[in-house]
Amino acid sequence: MLSRTASNLYWLSRYVERAECLARILDATYRLSALPQGYGSETNEWDSAIATAGCVISFKEKYEEANERTVTEYLAFSLDNPSSIRNCLEIARTNARSVRTALTGEMWDAINSAWHELHRYDPKRITREEFTRFLNFVMETSVRFDGTSFRTMLRNDAYWFSRLGFLVERADATARILDVKYHVLLPREAQVGGPLDYFQWASILRSVSARTSYHWVYRESVKPWLVADLLILNRQMPRSLASCYENINRYLDDLAQFYGRQGQAQRLARATTNKLENGKIEDIFQSGLHEFITQFLIDNNRVGNAIGDQYLI
Amino acid sequence: MSSRTPSFFDEMRSPDGSIRPAYRQLAHWLDTVPKDVLDYRRKEAEFIFRRIGITFAVYGDTAATERLIPFDIIPRILNRGEWQKLSRGLEQRVKALNAYLHDAYNKREILRAGIVPEELIFGNPVFRPEMNGQRVPHDIYVMIAGIDVVRVDPDNFYVLEDNARVPSGVSYMLENREIMLRLFPELFIDHPVAPVDNYADDLLATLKSVAPTSSSSDPTVVIMTPGIFNSAYYEHSFLADKLGCELVEGRDMFVKGDMLYMRTTEGPKRIDVIYRRVDDDFIDPLAFRPDSMLGVPGLMSVYQAGNVTLANAVGTGIADDKAVYSYMPDIIKFYLGEEPILKNVETYRCREPDQLKYVLDNIDKLVVKEVHGSGGYGMLIGPAADKKTIEAFAAKVKAMPDGFIAQPTLALSTCPTFVEEGIAPRHVDLRPFVLTGRDKVRIVPGGLTRVALSKGSLVVNSSQGGGTKDTWVLDR
Incomplete structure (x- = not known):
């Protein structure tokens, strides 16, 4: 397969996943901002949305203050933000057009229809109610794209590259959501696990659509270390770092077998997977959740780069 | 009309x-x-x-x-x-x-x-x-x-x-x-x-039949596109799909030792036949337009060494x-x-003085076309055009008669x-x-x-x- 085709497939699913993550972050932030004062934290929810999306610097260049209007505009619609939902879907479609031949008709249809639908929303005139619909549309697009890939693609290198992009992006997003909330909410020991945090932690679960899963797994009220356990180590949870890496490993192995050789990407992914498989949440908290996540983000990035060097250029 | x-x-x-x-x-x-x-x-x-x-x-x-x-x-x-x-x-x-x-x-x-x-x-x-x-x-x-x-x-x-x-x-x-x-x-x-719908099979058979004599019995055929911004990009990807061959851009290919290769996830792979949908001017910045970003440096030398077939050949424009x-x-x-x-x-060649005269005298009844134009750009349909358009076009023809022909509507x-x-x-x-x-x-x-x-x-x-x-x- 052409390296460029592989690259386009990889980035196509990364961008679709990124659009969905942003939609979830925005959705959770709206919920949180709608709480009466005193239930939330002292910090500004909209600031933390920007931090989670990883674009504090570029945002500050453009806006004075993070609030509903500016954050919505920047994360959802802005053309200046290379990773706004709108740009993600635009880039996804451009990538999809470039690899039309590697996509199934159903996948193309999912992306192409979404692109047409996207142009129906006018960012300047959008109401709150429409914006909720918009976020639902973005999440559905991702589900549809993912579902069509799963149901229609041949299980060969094209499928594996597409999965890898999706998983590397997903692991990155989960880690960021956790990190920002941790960083923003829990810098002072006294507040860790305090009653006011409840809604914040609940909002993390919401932003990864894991509220129900949490209760099924732990059958307890929402507790920070259990939330972290679910999102980092629990392999039943498809968004957890452990689950993402279990699958990254698997698809990289499939590629190695298919092509008859392996390289740096396989080695790095295995190392990261081992760390997650052997991790205990108590140890992670003890040595610092923030440090752990920071290291994970670096490792994940390295795996992404290694996949790029090995296959995509 | x-x-x-x-x-x-x-x-x-x-x-x-x-x-x-x-x-x-x-x-x-x-x-x-x-x-x-x-x-x-x-x-x-x-x-x-x-x-x-x-x-x-x-x-x-x-x-x-x-x-x-x-x-x-x-x-x-x-x-x-x-x-x-x-x-x-x-x-x-x-x-x-x-x-x-x-x-x-x-x-x-x-x-x-x-x-x-x-x-x-x-x-x-x-x-x-x-x-x-x-x-x-x-x-x-x-x-x-x-x-x-x-x-x-x-x-x-x-x-x-x-x-x-x-x-x-x-x-x-x-x-x-x-x-x-x-x-x-x-x-x-x-x-x-x-x-x-046998067109795709016919096309593939045609392309394989013109592979260089040095290539294997199952030659690798690719379609070369200028990219997604080209007006016919849909067609390029459509054909690649129907033929089951790679749709390549210039940047996907490189030349080494008088052979042409594409970059794949498994390393370089030799190309035998290119159905190229890129004009001559842009296929090789070393041979033709040096500013072309769409081509492959050195492609012409591989072509001249007989190690790749271009369909259509270079220079068919004449x-x-x-x-x-x-x-x-x-x-x-x-x-x-x-x-x-x-x-x-019936065609009047503006390059020939007596025919040019006829064209200019009867321009309101003729269709005048640029010799190198295509897609309906740069042509005059005399009977459907207003006086101002006709005069402007006549001036262009007079300035460069070699560049035009005319035909009755x-x-x-x-x-x-x-x-x-x-x-x-x-x-x-x-x-x-x-x-x-x-x-x-x-x-x-x-x-x-x-x-x-x-x-x-x-x-x-x-x-x-x-x-x-x-x-x-x-x-x-």
Whole structure:
């Protein structure tokens, strides 16, 4: 397969996943901002949305203050933000057009229809109610794209590259959501696990659509270390770092077998997977959740780069 | 044009109002099918086209970079006899084009025989000196040709233009048929329509047949596209899909040791045949335009070493411009010793002073075209233009007479077309696609019919608001 085709497939699913993550972050932030004062934290929810999306610097260049209007505009619609939902879907479609031949008709249809639908929303005139619909549309697009890939693609290198992009992006997003909330909410020991945090932690679960899963797994009220356990180590949870890496490993192995050789990407992914498989949440908290996540983000990035060097250029 | 209503040749209806045999069932169907059914199916067709993304880009139009070509749901029908004559003529014409190119880049007997003037070859900006004495596999230059033909009466086909570089439109031919089969399956029960969907197999067989002699028995064929911003990108990806070959851009390939490779996830892979949809100018920045980002540095040296086949060959532009067009009947006679089966439209060469004078004196009655123009850009339709436009165009012709030819306005045939006012005759042309391989010439029955949708208009180009129709060759 052409390296460029592989690259386009990889980035196509990364961008679709990124659009969905942003939609979830925005959705959770709206919920949180709608709480009466005193239930939330002292910090500004909209600031933390920007931090989670990883674009504090570029945002500050453009806006004075993070609030509903500016954050919505920047994360959802802005053309200046290379990773706004709108740009993600635009880039996804451009990538999809470039690899039309590697996509199934159903996948193309999912992306192409979404692109047409996207142009129906006018960012300047959008109401709150429409914006909720918009976020639902973005999440559905991702589900549809993912579902069509799963149901229609041949299980060969094209499928594996597409999965890898999706998983590397997903692991990155989960880690960021956790990190920002941790960083923003829990810098002072006294507040860790305090009653006011409840809604914040609940909002993390919401932003990864894991509220129900949490209760099924732990059958307890929402507790920070259990939330972290679910999102980092629990392999039943498809968004957890452990689950993402279990699958990254698997698809990289499939590629190695298919092509008859392996390289740096396989080695790095295995190392990261081992760390997650052997991790205990108590140890992670003890040595610092923030440090752990920071290291994970670096490792994940390295795996992404290694996949790029090995296959995509 | 619409003011004078001359008796155009209508392909469905004879002047006395009777229906020609090939159209008998269709005419009956058109009479009985309710208009809202047609309307509904047309909308359905448009919906499907948009959904699968069959779009094209219009250059110079920033607002809509992706547009649909309007599709007319009423098919155009040719009977078997008409098609047989046409396809014989097409084969003859393409054979002559290939013979001319081989001669022009090698012995140049046609110049010695005084059939065409030297400037036609050497003075042509698309003449490629790199191709002098260069052998191409099996002496085939034009593997894929699109020959634009029109009808003005029941008996004759006229060639309007030869396209020997990178003719496009074949994806519409194939998709139009798919849509018709989907929307009107009942019509195919009454009509024995010759299939076209073997085109992809024919194309692949053609391309494999012209692989370099040094390549393996199963040569690697790729399609080369300038990228997604090209107006015909949809077609490029469509063909790659149908042929099951890689769709490559210049940046996907590199040259090493006189061989051409593509970058794949498994490392470099050798390429044997490129069906390139990129103009000569852009294929190799070392040989041609140095600013080209679309090409592969060194591609020409691999080509000249005989290690890759380009389809079509480099330098075919000297065979299909509008200046050489006027010599085509003589070219056919010279190489094949046959009378041309397809006629040429009478053409005035502005390069010749007496003909230039005639053109300028009668410019309001003529169609004047740029020799190197295409796609309906840069042409004047005298009878439809206002005085100011005509004067401006005449000035351009006077300033550079070599760059123009003129033809009488043809009374293009009409076909029934579903438009706002109902079913009405509209002017059409036809672009059949001719594939030339080492073993044989292949032409799928039909081609792309283009239709001028506004009343009286003779311009069928999609960039100028034309639409397309499915073209049926009846197997009876």
